[in-house]
Amino acid sequence: MSFALLYRSSTPHAERWRSGLERLIPDLDFRTYPEIGKPEDVRAALVWNPPHGLLASLPNLGLVISLGAGVDHILNDPHLPHDVPVVRLVDPHMVVQMSEYVVMQVLRLYRQDLAYAEQRREKVWRELPQKPPGEWRIGILGLGQYGSDAALKLKAFGFDVAGWSRRPKTIEGVRCYDGAAGLTAMLARTDILICLLPLTPETTGILDARAFAALPQGASIINVGRGSHLVEADLVAALDSGHLYAAVLDVFSEEPLPAASPIWSHKRIIMTPHIAAATNPPTAVAIVADHIHRLRDGRTLQHVVDRERRY
Amino acid sequence: MSFALLYRSSTPHAERWRSGLERLIPDLDFRTYPEIGKPEDVRAALVWNPPHGLLASLPNLGLVISLGAGVDHILNDPHLPHDVPVVRLVDPHMVVQMSEYVVMQVLRLYRQDLAYAEQRREKVWRELPQKPPGEWRIGILGLGQYGSDAALKLKAFGFDVAGWSRRPKTIEGVRCYDGAAGLTAMLARTDILICLLPLTPETTGILDARAFAALPQGASIINVGRGSHLVEADLVAALDSGHLYAAVLDVFSEEPLPAASPIWSHKRIIMTPHIAAATNPPTAVAIVADHIHRLRDGRTLQHVVDRERRY
Numbered sequence: 001m002s003f004a005l006l007y008r009s010s011t012p013h014a015e016r017w018r019s020g021l022e023r024l025i026p027d028l029d030f031r032t033y034p035e036i037g038k039p040e041d042v043r044a045a046l047v048w049n050p051p052h053g054l055l056a057s058l059p060n061l062g063l064v065i066s067l068g069a070g071v072d073h074i075l076n077d078p079h080l081p082h083d084v085p086v087v088r089l090v091d092p093h094m095v096v097q098m099s100e101y102v103v104m105q106v107l108r109l110y111r112q113d114l115a116y117a118e119q120r121r122e123k124v125w126r127e128l129p130q131k132p133p134g135e136w137r138i139g140i141l142g143l144g145q146y147g148s149d150a151a152l153k154l155k156a157f158g159f160d161v162a163g164w165s166r167r168p169k170t171i172e173g174v175r176c177y178d179g180a181a182g183l184t185a186m187l188a189r190t191d192i193l194i195c196l197l198p199l200t201p202e203t204t205g206i207l208d209a210r211a212f213a214a215l216p217q218g219a220s221i222i223n224v225g226r227g228s229h230l231v232e233a234d235l236v237a238a239l240d241s242g243h244l245y246a247a248v249l250d251v252f253s254e255e256p257l258p259a260a261s262p263i264w265s266h267k268r269i270i271m272t273p274h275i276a277a278a279t280n281p282p283t284a285v286a287i288v289a290d291h292i293h294r295l296r297d298g299r300t301l302q303h304v305v306d307r308e309r310r311y
Numbered sequence: 312m313s314f315a316l317l318y319r320s321s322t323p324h325a326e327r328w329r330s331g332l333e334r335l336i337p338d339l340d341f342r343t344y345p346e347i348g349k350p351e352d353v354r355a356a357l358v359w360n361p362p363h364g365l366l367a368s369l370p371n372l373g374l375v376i377s378l379g380a381g382v383d384h385i386l387n388d389p390h391l392p393h394d395v396p397v398v399r400l401v402d403p404h405m406v407v408q409m410s411e412y413v414v415m416q417v418l419r420l421y422r423q424d425l426a427y428a429e430q431r432r433e434k435v436w437r438e439l440p441q442k443p444p445g446e447w448r449i450g451i452l453g454l455g456q457y458g459s460d461a462a463l464k465l466k467a468f469g470f471d472v473a474g475w476s477r478r479p480k481t482i483e484g485v486r487c488y489d490g491a492a493g494l495t496a497m498l499a500r501t502d503i504l505i506c507l508l509p510l511t512p513e514t515t516g517i518l519d520a521r522a523f524a525a526l527p528q529g530a531s532i533i534n535v536g537r538g539s540h541l542v543e544a545d546l547v548a549a550l551d552s553g554h555l556y557a558a559v560l561d562v563f564s565e566e567p568l569p570a571a572s573p574i575w576s577h578k579r580i581i582m583t584p585h586i587a588a589a590t591n592p593p594t595a596v597a598i599v600a601d602h603i604h605r606l607r608d609g610r611t612l613q614h615v616v617d618r619e620r621r622y
Contacts, residue, residue, distance in 0.1 A: 256436030
């Protein structure tokens with residue numbers, strides 16, 4: 001039986017994936033959606049945002065590999081076969097990219113970049129009082145590969161770092177909170193809140209008016225999780241009321257962000273077009289090839305998603 | 312004989328310095344310019360930008376302490392007594408602040424913040440190709456406390472870091488250049504040039520059209536040294552011709568930057584009002600007190616400026 005991999009993504013990287021994977025797996029039958037060929041040949045799928053029902057239409061599918069760190073874009077398919085393992089792409093290069101982005105944006109908030117930009121627009125030259133990093137309380141939502149790496153890198157700059165996860169975790173030098181009560185406790189002591197959670201039914205809309213009210217006056221947020229973690233209207237209201245100071249957003253409930261969104265021109269929002277940690281074919285190809293080899297050799301798969309937890 | 316310290320600065324921190332120093336040196340006679348009292352009482356001066364001739368008018372002056380890392384603002388006084396030692400303020404807190412600023416701005420250039428800001432103004436949503444940090448060649452002018460700390464911190468992010476100093480230096484993992492030939496060689500391999508030099512007659516105007524021409528097409532510069540290191544008109548010309556891509560400026564030839572300067576509104580310049588590494592009384596007070604104790608006790612002074620080198 002033929003072993004075909006079906007690739008499906010909205011990015012223009014199909015040829016880089018094909019050539020990269022064919023170099024590592026010379027007999028690979030690489031197919032790019034919508035050119036599926038015989039559905040029964042497809043044994044594995046490498047996907048971002050697959051159309052609902054696509055994966056269910058492949059009778060011999062043995063593995064779904066996410067093209068990103070998250071799998072919400074796969075698990076939200078109501079027809080997703082229950083018995084096919086889904087694996088996450090865990091690429092240290094993406095973790096490093098994410099931490100770079102987070103460190104850069106935390107430094108900008110801490111060193112008052114928005115206030116200085118405001119002064120600049122008015123041609124005002126004034127040194128602002130500067131609190132040291134140890135007086136800035138960072139709160140990280142999510143302490144997986146991304147959250148824990150960012151926590152340690154921010155810690156190295158001297159920030160007062162805490163983190164929250166669903167289940168108890170321990171990270172040296174980082175105050176770790178967990179569970180519902182822990183979330184409220186962490187929010188109450190957070191000046192900069194960073195969302196690095198997976199998107200699940202429990203975390204959808206976690207950044208809402210209620211969470212913002214639990215943050216101290218003048219706090220800021222950074223969302224590098226998923227757009228649906230954030231209730232955008234609640235954020236704009238919290239910024240405009242002055243309760244929150246600023247926000248950094250890399251992800252949005254609808255991408256590309258619609259032209260009518262007030263976020264495009266909001267002076268207290270720093271925004272980027274979902275570039276914090278892009279999938280990087282040069283490093284990710286070997287990781288994906290390893291998933292495929294494990295499937296073909298009948299070895300244990302890695303980074304398999306727990307369908308119950310949804311990450 | 313009375314032991315008076317004369318304080319002179321343009322910042323509003325006189326009272327913080329007075330209370331901080333009086334706590335450490337209870338019998339200190341702290342005087343704030345222009346309330347000099349009897350000039351012969353003044354044994355030490357703690358100054359930023361002292362009026363020319365002020366220090367020469369103090370007959371028993373035994374020590375001049377700079378309120379900043381640089382001493383150009385003292386040495387440019389033509390009446391400065393030749394036999395009075397001048398000491399620099401070397402505060403690790405300021406070095407840390409400077410490296411934070413440098414790391415933040417390098418990350419912004421590397422992660423294409425200006426290009427994304429440009430897209431945002433046009434409401435364009437497009438992921439740009441992103442070179443890894445190892446393909447970004449950083450060149451640091453000056454490898455003293457500031458330059459070497461910044462070099463190591465940038466190195467930790469994976470950048471390809473080189474540095475240049477007047478005399479040969481060695482820093483592990485950093486390609487070190489020196490002398491006039493070394494300068495040209497380093498510029499030719501620099502994508503982001505960072506000026507952390509002391510201001511001396513040799514380094515005045517070092518960032519000029521000639522230096523920019525020696526940089527590769529598309530390079531960017533960060534000036535956190537002194538405003539007079541940079542020929543501002545040459546920078547604007549190099550940016551507008553497209554030879555340089557962007558600049559980050561924290562210091563200017565005239566401060567506050569005059570309202571008529573084109574820098575205020577230049578889209579390829581990130582600017583801040585001389586805040587990269589501000590003198591921080593809470594940490595600096597003990598360092599200044601130590602200079603005073605050494606003078607009074609007749610012990611060896613530290614961080615004394617070499618008048619010939621001018622730093």
